[in-house]
Amino acid sequence: MVKHGLDPADRRRPEHLSAPELAARHQAMEAFLHVAGPQLDHLHGLVGLSGCNVLLTDAQGVVLDQRVSDSDAAQFRDWGLWRGAVWSEAAQGTNGIGTCLAEGRQVTIHRDEHFHTRNTAMSCMDAPIWGPDGRLLAALDVSSARADQTERYNRLIQAQVAQTARAIEAMFFRFSFPQARIVMASDDQTDQAVLLAVDRDDLAIGATRAARRVLGLEREGALRPRPAADLLGRQDELRGFDKGERAAVIRALARASGNVSAAARALGIGRATLYRRMARLGIGDNPGGLSQP
Structure with a gap:
């Protein structure tokens, strides 16, 4: 050459x-x-x-x-x-x-x-x-x-x-992100890995090159943390602390296989209090099809 x-x-x-x-x-x-x-x-x-x-x-x-x-x-x-x-x-x-x-x-x-x-x-x-x-x-x-x-x-x-x-x-x-959960960032057919690393606070802290391109993120270097829901297009009516509380309640219910009494104990609150919060946050008696108490 x-x-x-x-x-x-x-x-x-x-x-x-x-x-x-x-x-x-x-x-x-x-x-x-x-x-x-x-x-x-x-x-x-x-x-x-x-x-x-x-x-x-x-x-x-x-x-x-x-x-x-x-x-x-x-x-x-x-x-x-x-x-x-x-x-x-x-x-x-x-x-x-x-x-x-x-x-x-x-x-x-x-x-x-x-x-x-x-x-x-x-x-x-x-x-x-x-x-x-x-x-x-x-x-x-x-x-x-x-x-x-x-x-x-x-x-x-x-x-x-x-x-x-x-x-x-x-x-x-x-x-490279051992403490994060890895989420597929796109359902589109692609010949590259379109992956996001999401931390325990549901913030996207890492993205593959293909995911950066698909989602319009920084092309190279460290990723500025962003709510994963914003990047993945998930929207709901809750905002701020209510949104965080709803996520915490759903996680507790999932860990307890839907048993409200066990979830309430894990959260350090009474069963009746948890039911009231579930109603306020729009969580049904059986979120995600989990087993009943």
């Missing part, structure tokens, strides 16, 4: 980070790599026997983790598709990992679509992974060493790569 000063005939292998540099990047991504590991295992179990290498990079295109069969390892190592290698578009021109990260979208770079001629023996299928802060976090790559790999088969692998990337993104989002 002219803008990066690259020569397509350059036969040099990709740059590799030193051991200390790679260790530092691993440490910075330790939690994410821990969450992603089982998904890499599963993906390699699906595609590994067909001569594929599964790689996970950071946002700069550095390979941090991989899964590869022993029989294919030498070939991929020779190509530089290995831990510590730098596969950014600035370093390697058009390639699966670098182009995926540069454009923030799923890509398939098939054989001679690669910029460097030394990379035209491989096919690469990639999907981006977005962090809980809405920023690009990683790329998931499956590269094939098979000379007879067809574009139709590549499409099947690409679908599996995209699905695995979505699963990793959703799992890491949940991991």
Whole structure:
């Protein structure tokens, strides 16, 4: 690429980070790599026997983790598709990992679509992974060493790569908000995880990149807490303390399986008092179809 000063005939292998540099990047991504590991295992179990290498990079295109069969390892190592290698578009021109990260979208770079001629023996299928802060976090790559790999088969692998990337993104989002409940923020068909993290006060405190886009929230960075009901379109006539009291009463009834006497004890009030508050707050004798006392 002219803008990066690259020569397509350059036969040099990709740059590799030193051991200390790679260790530092691993440490910075330790939690994410821990969450992603089982998904890499599963993906390699699906595609590994067909001569594929599964790689996970950071946002700069550095390979941090991989899964590869022993029989294919030498070939991929020779190509530089290995831990510590730098596969950014600035370093390697058009390639699966670098182009995926540069454009923030799923890509398939098939054989001679690669910029460097030394990379035209491989096919690469990639999907981006977005962090809980809405920023690009990683790329998931499956590269094939098979000379007879067809574009139709590549499409099947690409679908599996995209699905695995979505699963990793959703799992890491949940991991990042351990005390919150995770709510699906949209019923629309989408190829991304549209999730909100909601705290005990029903405030939305986190959102995936797709949820931020769908709900018109901050594109990146920390999320300003907002009532989840406002974001999800739930409206009622109660406001202020009445709304909070109604939620508290309903939670107590749910925990008591609808037993009003048990719910009243949990709230520290009498049974008759609870019935009066239920009537004032518009809560029926059997909210949500719960069992009767």
